[in-house]
Amino acid sequence: MWEEVPATIQHAVELVRLIGEEYIWVDRLCIVQDDHETKQEQISQMAFIYGNAYFTVVATAAYNAEEGLKGIKNVSPSMYENVWPERANMDHYGLVAWSPWNERGWTLQELVFSSRSLFFHKNELTWECHCAIWHERMQLADINETNCLGTHNPNARGFRYSPWPDLQEFHQLATSYSRRQLSFSSDILPAFAGITTALAHSFPGGFLFGLPEVAFDVALLWRSSGPASRSSKIGEASVPSWSWMVCLDQKISVDLSPWASGFSYLAGSSSEQVSEEDGRRTYAPLHVAYQQEWNSRWNRKRPPAGVLDGLVTQPICSWYVKEETGDRLISNDLDVFKDSCRNNDSELPPGWERDGDLFYHSVDPHRRFKYPITLVTNEEEISIEKGSSFVIKARTERAFFYNIPEPYGQAVDRLEGEAVVNLCNSEQVWAGCLRVQTRTVLWRLLTKKIKCELVVISKGYIDSSADGWSRLDEHDALKSRELEKYEFYNVLFVEWKEGVAYRQGIGRVDKSGWEAESRDMIDLLLA
Incomplete structure (x- = not known):
């Protein structure tokens, strides 16, 4: 029976034993496969599984589960070479960004949510956490409490979703996911469910097949960036034709640049403002650094789509989704306070304050907005992506x-x-x-x-x-x-x-x- 377990899983189990830990989570073994409801629930919780794990084992160089983990005793030798940390870090980002692992759809949530990761590359191992990147080829500096309370780069490990709907950040995540590969069309929604489940805590109404309901009009404006290599017959795709996820089914790249018309509430880029939180600094999510490396590779294949800055979208329709209990109104109300708060004497929504011409909310007093926006105000309002109905x-x-x-x-x-x-x-x-x-x-x-x-x-x-x-x-x-x-x-x-x-x-x-x-x-x- 043990002999039938793929080599990568066998090696990961041996690694856990060697470091003195008792438990390991392996998706294909730990997720119940023959109970659809339980399976969907566990898949949607993957963000929290990765985020709360001691560390994540990443086989970047492996094309399949039979290749094993290179770098463990009796598998392959270790390497020692004294190199400059800056060069080593650049090598690390490149190895991850250009790896087979980083091309797979399921692995985006591993990259985004893992607080610590041990990367098994083809010829070396690297460890990455919030305070350091360590290499086999590099001498380790002294480790102390001060170092570990700092951060090694502005894209620190550990994704922290904002307490407000950051459409710009979701744009980056969706773009990164759309460029990845999936073996089965049926995986398109589940492989992204960990991300939408986590972000549902800050996006009122949650998501509908990858579209944030709070900005539904803007989200519908996605477009393809080239003709499909193949096409599904009408009504036979695994996701609705109105969702950007259909581009994964059709094997084409999606262009989300029209979503820029939904960024107008932000006073500056979401990655520009750095705030203090409980004495610790919060940063743009880690995947941005790898995305920059990935873009350098991707852009050699086709030119990047420019963001359509200055585009303004104005809703004129009320959208409903057909559900078993009847038609449900899609909120689409991110900018509902935009016009009502222009006057300095106008009453602001609860929790909002003025700062000159800008606004801020008590959930994130360091972040400035051009006008108040709709927020998730209590846990009961959180809506988890179900993807139950194709029809709007x-x-x-x-x-x-x-x-x-x-x-x-x-x-x-x-x-x-x-x-x-x-x-x-x-x-x-x-x-x-x-x-x-x-x-x-x-x-x-x-x-x-x-x-x-x-x-x-x-x-x-x-x-x-x-x-x-x-x-x-x-x-x-x-x-x-x-x-x-x-x-x-x-x-x-x-x-x-x-x-x-x-x-x-x-x-x-x-x-x-x-x-x-x-x-x-x-x-x-x-x-």
């Missing part, structure tokens, strides 16, 4: 526009680039653009004129002086207009099956162009 609904406007086909040769070239298609109205006047998600749909729109059904999900604008102006897909088409402000509607390109709509792409249509067309109100059921 809204009463919204619908209109029909046409795509603008391209010559055959250009269409062939466009298949390998960004999946952007220009739109025109019935009078052949340019009206906006779409980003579509699948190669099949992209080819159809590039080569044949089609009547596209579009539904409004929100509206917005951007000033031509904003940093994100030049990064708009429609920037070239707008240059000749010499606009000070571009106003638009955010729309989904949908196709229907058995009375339910499925997202095939997302885009923006010029506000005046949309309002000039024939429109009707529909009850949108989106899955």
Whole structure:
């Protein structure tokens, strides 16, 4: 029986015995596999398991569980070489960021939540905690209490979720997860559940298939950063078509840059402000350092998407999710106090105070906001990601526009680039653009004129002086207009099956162009 256990697990058990510990948690052995409800509950608690463990054993160089842990007695020799700590730390970040381990979807939560980790690389071991990175090749400095109360870099070990919904931080986590690989489509939601469960303590309403309910309008604005290598048939994906997680199912990279329109409540980057908490400093989460290393590798494959700074999103729909007990309103109220608190004499929500033109809350008095936002006020409000219903609904406007086909040769070239298609109205006047998600749909729109059904999900604008102006897909088409402000509607390109709509792409249509067309109100059921 023991001989059938994978080598990596055998070696990890031996390691625990050698250091004098008694217990080890192994996901594939400790999580109940034949009880769905228990399995989902345990998976959602992985953030707390990693966070409270003595340390996490990480096999960075292993492509499978049979390769074992290199660096334990009778497995492979140790190495000793006196090197400068700065160089060693750079080597460590690179080894982790470029490793097979860091490409797997399930391992993001290990990286984010583990307070201490022992990394087994191909030719050496490294230990990382909040106060040090230790290498086999480096002489250890004297260890004392003062050193261990400090920190070795500004991305200290141990993820601490903020007491307020940090959409910018979640943007980084979701982007990192979307670039990883999963063996099974059924793992897409569970492998991210540890992160959404932990962040539900600070995001009112929790998450719905990876979308924060408190900023639902903004979260719906994700887009693909290239055509899919394969496409699922309508209604057969393992996650809803409206969730950014469908990009993992379709094996494409997701572009969350439109989420920048939801960062407007932050007075500065969430990683810029450093606060004191119980005499200890709190920092940006550790995964940022590895993400920078990973980006250096990723960006050699494709150019990075720029953040659409200056984009403003304005909600116009009330969204509901269909559940067994009936339709439930999705809160979508992050910015509900934005306008009501502009006047210095206006009453503030409980716990909020003014600091000049900015605001702060008692849960984090060192953090400044441009206006008060919605917070989780008690533990009873915490909502854990269940992903129970694919269908969301809204009463919204619908209109029909046409795509603008391209010559055959250009269409062939466009298949390998960004999946952007220009739109025109019935009078052949340019009206906006779409980003579509699948190669099949992209080819159809590039080569044949089609009547596209579009539904409004929100509206917005951007000033031509904003940093994100030049990064708009429609920037070239707008240059000749010499606009000070571009106003638009955010729309989904949908196709229907058995009375339910499925997202095939997302885009923006010029506000005046949309309002000039024939429109009707529909009850949108989106899955």
